[in-house]
Amino acid sequence: MPQGLPRKIRIAFLLQVVLVSLAVIVAGWLVSLVIRVGFIRSASEAEAADYFARKSMDVGYSLPHGRNFKSWFVPDGEKAPASLPANIASLPVGHHDLRERDMQVRVAHGDGGTLFIVYDQERIDRLMYAYAVLPVALGLGAVFAVSLLSYRVSKRLVTPVNWLAREVAAWDPRQPNIGALAPHRLPPDIGSGEARQLAKALHTLGERVESFVARERNFTRDASHELRTPLTVIRVAADLLEAERELSPRGERSLRRIQRASRDMEQVIDAFLILAREADIEPQAEHFAVSDIVAEEVDKVQPLLEGKPVALHVVKDAEPELHAPSRVLSVMLGNLLSNACQYTDKGDIEVRIQKDRVSVRDTGIGMSRETLQRAFDPFYRADQDTGGMGLGLSVVRRLGERFGWPVVLESVPGSGTLATIQFVR
Incomplete structure (x- = not known):
């Protein structure tokens, strides 16, 4: 059975795993993209706005620093400090993704000067791994585990039906082997569910069909043999009457009808006898x-x-x-x-x-x-x-x-x- 239930279920689960995995990977990629672009952009903008708001109230407010970024403030009319790279100091106001230097930069101008916030992309990547890649991997693992468990359970459920289908497919239409479906010969894994009931029903149906076929064959054979004896008597009697010379024209016509009818009946009996034989047993x-x-x-x-x-x-x-x-x-x-x-x-x-x-x-x-x-x-x-x-x-x-x-x-x-x-x- 090249397209049996187990194979179909296996293909269905593999397709399910592939589709769910693709969905999880795409979702993880979208999360990482949101973290890399959207989250960092909005976080740096909020950080700069908060800094200028606090600095307006406290001139000595310290620069914002964190585990994932560093910041510099350059007052208006002054040169950038030596610790601030020149290529960053020359950036215009806005958010910049410097992939070649593996960093993201927020340049914001406020009262009294310009704020530079530089995010370390390596740390951002670790953050994405912690919040995106790792959950995706755990999700994929859960999908694989659930799919494998579901496949095993489904396979166990369809195994009896698959066995039953293989047994029926192997039947010879002329002489099906219904003995394999006898209740005492069913394998233990068939259980007591629908598959066992179906096997019993097929076994009972096969027995009835065999009985009907045998009954028809026996009746045809026996009836044909029984009819041949009186037909032989009729044919012999008709031949004897044909030798008589005293028959009237009407009697001769009746005799010919008897001979014709007996000949036709003999052909029908011969045909029935031939057809009553087993298909693999041909006449001589x-x-x-x-x-x-x-x-x-x-x-x-x-x-x-x-x-x-x-x-x-x-x-x-x-x-x-x-x-x-x-x-x-x-x-x-x-x-x-x-x-x-x-x-x-x-x-x-x-x-x-x-x-x-x-x-x-x-x-x-x-x-x-x-x-x-x-x-x-x-x-x-x-x-x-x-x-x-x-x-x-x-x-x-x-x-x-x-x-x-x-x-x-x-x-x-x-x-x-x-x-x-x-x-x-």
Whole structure:
């Protein structure tokens, strides 16, 4: 599971840590900028104003000094003292950030002279570290610690769900291993929460699905075998009646209907038996020519065209040979031919054999777009007056999907239908 919950949670927490860290760093940088520019500027201005206010009341008021700055006062008309650097003494009134000398200077003029306040930038930097960098570092550490704790807690919470997702993803759709979700086989870290309840629900659902599938497969297999016995009796009895010469025309027509119905039922039973087998257990394969199967099925449907002005012919563009269950192709082609004969009252039916496909084209009633979309649905019949149960095309499609021979239908109302079996594998 390349995009499992643990990875998503890990990415979410990493993204959270990065964003919060960036926010804290930006906040720290803004604090340091405020301290370096705004705070020093306002503090030096207030210091100078306070000095001149006190000096106006006390001429002998001493110069302001602190741990982070020094000050000089130069009376009007006098030279600056030697201790005051010349480049500072020449500065105009205002606040100056001398980055090259690592200092900030406030020059203020008042009654009697000019005040110079020089701040030591190194001390200011230590002040910023104490009031900005250190809190930022502590904040980042707290963010990392909380994020790591939250990640571990979240990981512990989603671990059961992640385990359950891996187990379900590893299932074979044809035969899911629901035993891994049995209550007695669940790992201890699943606990007793929602993940365990979900595992139990999936296990119960899997058991029911297996039971339903087995029941359907057994019913199809058993019913098909049970139907074959009376069908054989009907077919043998019909063959014996056919040998009789005293049948009336009406009796002969009824006999042909019995033979046709028994043949159709036999095809349906064969298809059900094939589909009832496990997907990985294919019927016995053999090497056969497609033209041989076509010839057999064409002979079988000839009685369906008696009395109709319909010509049935075979066109061979190639002589393909397959190694597969020949009965599967017989059932598929037989259904397509039966439909073509049933829905074509005049014109022709053409069976064309090509290198990678066999197609059945008729000039029958055709199908509308809506009918064509539902043609493969089980029990669907566009014309309710026609015989059959509507299973033919559904069985053909299922057999084609099972053995890699997809069936394609093309039809135009009033012009006919083209059904193609493609030999993909």
